[in-house]
Amino acid sequence: MPHSNLQQEIRKKQPFDSLEQEAILNILRTSDIFHNQFGRLFREFGVTPSQYNVLRILRGEGKPMPSLEIADRMVQVVPAITGLIDRLQAQDFVKRKRCTEDRRVVFIEITAKALALLNQMDEPELNLHQKLIGHLSAEELSDLSRLLEKARTSLTTDN
Amino acid sequence: MPHSNLQQEIRKKQPFDSLEQEAILNILRTSDIFHNQFGRLFREFGVTPSQYNVLRILRGEGKPMPSLEIADRMVQVVPAITGLIDRLQAQDFVKRKRCTEDRRVVFIEITAKALALLNQMDEPELNLHQKLIGHLSAEELSDLSRLLEKARTSLTTDN
DNA sequence: TTACAATAGTTTACATGTAAAATGATTGCT
DNA sequence: AGCAATCATTTTACATGTAAACTATTGTAA
Numbered sequence: 506m507p508h509s510n511l512q513q514e515i516r517k518k519q520p521f522d523s524l525e526q527e528a529i530l531n532i533l534r535t536s537d538i539f540h541n542q543f544g545r546l547f548r549e550f551g552v553t554p555s556q557y558n559v560l561r562i563l564r565g566e567g568k569p570m571p572s573l574e575i576a577d578r579m580v581q582v583v584p585a586i587t588g589l590i591d592r593l594q595a596q597d598f599v600k601r602k603r604c605t606e607d608r609r610v611v612f613i614e615i616t617a618k619a620l621a622l623l624n625q626m627d628e629p630e631l632n633l634h635q636k637l638i639g640h641l642s643a644e645e646l647s648d649l650s651r652l653l654e655k656a657r658t659s660l661t662t663d664n
Numbered sequence: 665m666p667h668s669n670l671q672q673e674i675r676k677k678q679p680f681d682s683l684e685q686e687a688i689l690n691i692l693r694t695s696d697i698f699h700n701q702f703g704r705l706f707r708e709f710g711v712t713p714s715q716y717n718v719l720r721i722l723r724g725e726g727k728p729m730p731s732l733e734i735a736d737r738m739v740q741v742v743p744a745i746t747g748l749i750d751r752l753q754a755q756d757f758v759k760r761k762r763c764t765e766d767r768r769v770v771f772i773e774i775t776a777k778a779l780a781l782l783n784q785m786d787e788p789e790l791n792l793h794q795k796l797i798g799h800l801s802a803e804e805l806s807d808l809s810r811l812l813e814k815a816r817t818s819l820t821t822d823n
Numbered sequence: 824t825t826a827c828a829a830t831a832g833t834t835t836a837c838a839t840g841t842a843a844a845a846t847g848a849t850t851g852c853t
Numbered sequence: 854a855g856c857a858a859t860c861a862t863t864t865t866a867c868a869t870g871t872a873a874a875c876t877a878t879t880g881t882a883a
Contacts, residue, residue, distance in 0.1 A: 511813060528812075532694055537695070565677055609831040610830090635684060637815070638815045641684075646686070652808045653694045655800060656797045657697060659796055659798075700871090703870090704871095714839065740839090741841055741842080742863095766848080766860090768847070770862070
């Protein structure tokens with residue numbers, strides 16, 4: 506019989522090579538599944554996860570931001586941000602404003618339309634958070650975040 | 665001062681709305697970063713993470729598999745598997761074989777060339793696992809896997 | 824001041840993930 | 854036997870993620 510739930514889920518015949526491999530596959534798989542769930546919710550409101558992410562960053566910042574600074578807060582590679590902003594602009598969710606002091610910089614500003622949409626999405630999103638991991642205790646959630654943050658330290662420090 | 669490391673990383677001004685939100689963002693972000701790291705490693709060998717994933721599933725199974733069964737073990741939505749197999753076939757990493765009994769089914773078989781490539785990649789991949797989360801103790805890794813598996817139970821049971 | 828490096832963003836090319844609809848084959852039912 | 858439902862897979866259309874190369878602008882140094 507399989508040792509772990511993940512091993513059953515992916516019908517893996519052999520046990521995992523290591524605890525490290527198992528943990529990493531668990532991270533990737535859980536993320537894929539959750540990302541998919543959020544994608545379905547967001548689609549009902551006409552936006553993709555990445556678009557929603559950009560809008561949340563802009564709302565959180567409270568003022569226009571250079572586009573590369575937005576990209577920087579996402580894991581995202583630089584060139585992808587351009588098309589993302591293009592589509593948000595086409596939907597009237599953001600405006601581009603060339604900076605007068607440094608004409609290389611493009612400031613991105615969120616629109617009232619987008620803020621209204623986000624406002625409408627806040628509760629459904631909160632509900633999905635609860636649905637997905639509301640069954641974990643506060644201690645488990647804290648442990649989970651702590652372990653994931655520790656996992657990332659191998660990369661955030663150097664490299 | 666920010667309460668969590670994640671809050672610093674994404675330069676979020678406000679604390680998280682909830683432990684649930686923080687945990688979910690930690691899962692998504694860690695996964696993105698790790699996925700990116702594996703992508704870079706795999707690219708050195710000429711394959712993408714998804715392609716590598718398919719080949720690993722085929723090697724693990726030990727015999728040809730229907731394409732939808734491969735898709736099923738990945739989180740992947742069905743239609744994406746077609747193009748994925750197309751490109752693997754173009755690189756001589758898999759062969760398509762129409763099943764004679766049920767002509768709807770296409771069996772996918774891994775080639776010796778792909779097995780040789782996988783063999784060559786085993787050690788580098790193991791090293792990357794170590795590099796990424798080798799600094800977590802065995803207990804931490806077990807806890808992490810256990811918590812992530814528990815997180816997924818909200819979806820694997822029903823829905 | 825001119826030459827060159829560094830920055831901010833965009834374009835291009837290609838692989839992927841998602842949904843909806845189409846194709847071809849097989850099964851179940853009358 | 855005939856035909857609708859089902860199944861495995863593919864096609865199409867669009868948004869995203871990644872790398873490499875390119876443009877415009879700014880900073881720096883000889």
